[in-house]
Amino acid sequence: MRTERVIAVVPAYNEQGAIGAIVDEIRAFDASFDVVVIDDGSTDATATVAAEHGAAVVTLPFNLGIGGAVQTGFKYALEHGYELAVRLDGDGQHDPAELPKLLAPVERGEADIVTGSRFAGGALAYRPPLARRIGITWFAKLVSLLTRQRVTDTTSGFQALNRKGIALFADDYPSDYPEVEATILVFKHRLRLAEVPVQMREREHGESSITFLRSVYYMFKVTLALLVAMVRKSTVPADEASRA
Amino acid sequence: MTPVSISIAASIASLLLLLVVLELIRGRRLKERYALLWLVTGTVLLVLSIWRGALNTIAGWLGVSGYPPAILFAAAILFIIVVLLHYSTVLSKLADQNTLLAQRIALLEQRVIAREGAGNGMPLASQQDDEHER
Numbered sequence: 001m002r003t004e005r006v007i008a009v010v011p012a013y014n015e016q017g018a019i020g021a022i023v024d025e026i027r028a029f030d031a032s033f034d035v036v037v038i039d040d041g042s043t044d045a046t047a048t049v050a051a052e053h054g055a056a057v058v059t060l061p062f063n064l065g066i067g068g069a070v071q072t073g074f075k076y077a078l079e080h081g082y083e084l085a086v087r088l089d090g091d092g093q094h095d096p097a098e099l100p101k102l103l104a105p106v107e108r109g110e111a112d113i114v115t116g117s118r119f120a121g122g123a124l125a126y127r128p129p130l131a132r133r134i135g136i137t138w139f140a141k142l143v144s145l146l147t148r149q150r151v152t153d154t155t156s157g158f159q160a161l162n163r164k165g166i167a168l169f170a171d172d173y174p175s176d177y178p179e180v181e182a183t184i185l186v187f188k189h190r191l192r193l194a195e196v197p198v199q200m201r202e203r204e205h206g207e208s209s210i211t212f213l214r215s216v217y218y219m220f221k222v223t224l225a226l227l228v229a230m231v232r233k234s235t236v237p238a239d240e241a242s243r244a
Numbered sequence: 245m246t247p248v249s250i251s252i253a254a255s256i257a258s259l260l261l262l263l264v265v266l267e268l269i270r271g272r273r274l275k276e277r278y279a280l281l282w283l284v285t286g287t288v289l290l291v292l293s294i295w296r297g298a299l300n301t302i303a304g305w306l307g308v309s310g311y312p313p314a315i316l317f318a319a320a321i322l323f324i325i326v327v328l329l330h331y332s333t334v335l336s337k338l339a340d341q342n343t344l345l346a347q348r349i350a351l352l353e354q355r356v357i358a359r360e361g362a363g364n365g366m367p368l369a370s371q372q373d374d375e376h377e378r
Contacts, residue, residue: 038350068343068347071347072347075347075351
């Protein structure tokens with residue numbers, strides 16, 4: 001039985017169809033987990049459904065985008081004194097059954113932040129479309145080069161964090177395509193990052209049709225953001241003691 | 245040499261710009277912090293428009309003595325770029341502050357609702373967490 005208090009951070013934007021099941025799954029996986037759903041300015045009943053299923057709900061007054069929503073979740077975790085946090089997406093692609101793999105390295109004190117990677121385990125069932133695959137490979141190589149550490153899945157938002165990781169992301173988290181850039185942030189703050197292989201589920205709904213042109217634009221933009229992140233002055237996360 | 249008509253027109257335009265900026269400051273519709281750049285812009289353009297000798301000299305330095313008013317355009321464009329860049333930094337800061345405020349409000353609102361324990365079907369667990377903290 002774990003002694004730490006664990007919070008599951010679930011960012012959600014217009015996910016009234018999926019959010020209830022995710023909250024239930026997390027609680028079924030471990031009833032001691034608290035769940036906070038960050039409703040990123042949804043126009044549907046996401047907040048109500050999440051609350052009915054027993055999650056704490058933080059409703060943003062307007063849509064901040066995934067980065068701002070996730071950061072809100074980590075701020076919640078920090079302020080409410082959780083020792084461990086896991087992040088799962090509100091669309092159901094992250095399976096709570098994989099959580100023990102993510103939590104293990106953090107609980108053993110081997111890493112501050114653990115990312116669930118779809119590619120770390122070698123040949124897996126997950127085969128994204130070509131344009132996506134090029135982008136994923138490009139960022140994996142680039143981030144690995146910049147951080148001098150092998151990173152295979154830079155776009156995964158399936159993560160477990162200890163108190164140090166929570167404090168960093170609560171203080172500073174990128175906005176647009178945050179996971180890639182956050183990897184650089186973790187490296188610059190000298191936190192220990194680890195990857196574990198996980199399976200992810202297919203999105204049940206939502207757009208999977210990222211056009212080629214948009215992929216190119218995305219790659220260009222994020223590459224630029226990565227290079228900027230490398231040279232940017234970093235903020236100092238406020239000391240935990242001073243916040244408590 | 246600079247045509248006299250251009251000097252007159254440019255002087256009037258610069259003067260108008262300065263007057264508009266001053267009036268906006270007087271009416272509290274423009275903060276001094278943002279007005280400063282505009283005042284510098286207006287003043288520099290006014291000086292270059294009235295002081296024809298200086299305009300001709302600068303044009304000579306930069307190799308456009310055939311048409312000195314080009315310096316007026318160059319100066320105006322330079323200042324516009326500086327003002328725009330300044331706006332971009334202001335905008336970035338405002339966007340960051342806006343995000344921070346939205347997050348703060350949302351987190352505080354959640355605490356209020358959890359404390360009141362009413363509506364929204366907030367779980368007992370999170371209410372107890374809140375009590376525990378205080």
